[in-house]
Amino acid sequence: MKKTLRIAIQKSGRLSEQSVKLINECGIHFNNGKSRLKAVSYNFPAEFLFLRDDDIPGYVEDGVADLGIVGENEMVEKAKDVLLIKRLGFSKCRLSLAIPRDKAYTEPSYFQAKNIATSYPRILHQFLKEKQISAHIHEISGSVEIAPSIGLADAVCDIVSSGSTLLSNGLKEVETIFRSEAVLLGNHQASEEKKDLIDQLVFRINSVQAGKGNKYILLNAPKDATEAIVNLLPGMRSPTIVPLAMSGWNSIHSVVQEDQFWEVIEKLREAGAEGILVVPIEKMIL
Template structure:
């Protein structure tokens, strides 16, 4: 049995539970007790505040944790980073009132900055020789300039809508963050084995993100040109058809370039293009 600490609520919590579910690790979401055991995998989930997860893993209270990189760095990062998970992306940024003119980092000299991330902010200011006062606050950091508590803020930014609603503008991105899978550095061989089994499932889920399985019929005369257009994992699968002048082509496309590539395939004579989502992909 291995124990994983996850955030008890919020976007990262939702993304984490979605990953576990897609990896077929069943957790009873209705039982929101502190500790819940999976019904089909040797895993138990420990629900914690996000800022408690790094320490719980580094001290061995939990074997694993899924936590935002921002919290991992702020709390000292003493656990092992096993994998970057690619979801719950955000950034830690400096923001000032929208009406003020910004002329570079020197603007912050002598200013008071409100934040929930004093360690990361202090390191950044020191590195850039900026002398500013750090005002530590929990909760709604973004309201600080509006009520005269600080001149600027240093906080998480995702869509930026919270800044806009508080008449703030983002002026410096200090670090980018995403969800991390972290582990205690003293895991037993048995727990490492379970971790590797879980990683195998996670990677199969993550490999399928934004991927489409595409099948099409195409004239053999255009086959070489079509293959050059396709950016598949390796070479596409080519299947002969009853008509000797045609073949069926199967491949995987990334959704980011999907429409661009489909347009080129149509120009080269591809027909009957069938697109289906991919749930898991094992490389």
């Protein structure tokens, strides 16, 4: 019987949407209608479980799921025996300490003997221990930002993306204690057959990620300007040069990072480049 990978994904929210988008970009498709908790791919041996984010590390540790996509903050907070296979580069955020806006702040010693509300007591405890600060940690599961306004705590420690939620609750961010992004977790006891499937999936993810932020550049240039343009547009090894039907002209093809391209575009034009095309790359095999 052919093995199937079980992959746990957060059932809702931005991380869930971006996880599904990544899987689809890897050429793996499935139907996951609203409120469905399980879906099966029809073109790759994989089954998807849609779970609460804080349950995913435990499911992977227990072997119920072979893989999980979750925020690194949840992986560290739950401290389960799982394998960090790959950081995925999306859903980036930070775990920060915040205090009321009208309070003055200079350094972490501010939190000495303070009451801090958080959903991440393990990560917060480690930070306080490293700073040799003794504070009282109040673990709550949600609505952390309102804790100071109702007298539950002097400060909060919570996930921050834009900071707008803190501002709307009269708080200001003062210390970042952990930076997080989506990660791919694995079970240590995966069979050889499942390891092969995991390698296939990781290969696809790498190809998708390599394509992001890179552009395929095509341009025309006089032959006597080709060397100067090639020096401005290094490819993965070197640009491709193809003679045009028009005598004395070449077509130059290269792959460059988008930021790098914008730095040299004017230099390319000054060197004689014409008809410059910039094409997005869906996947890139290195």
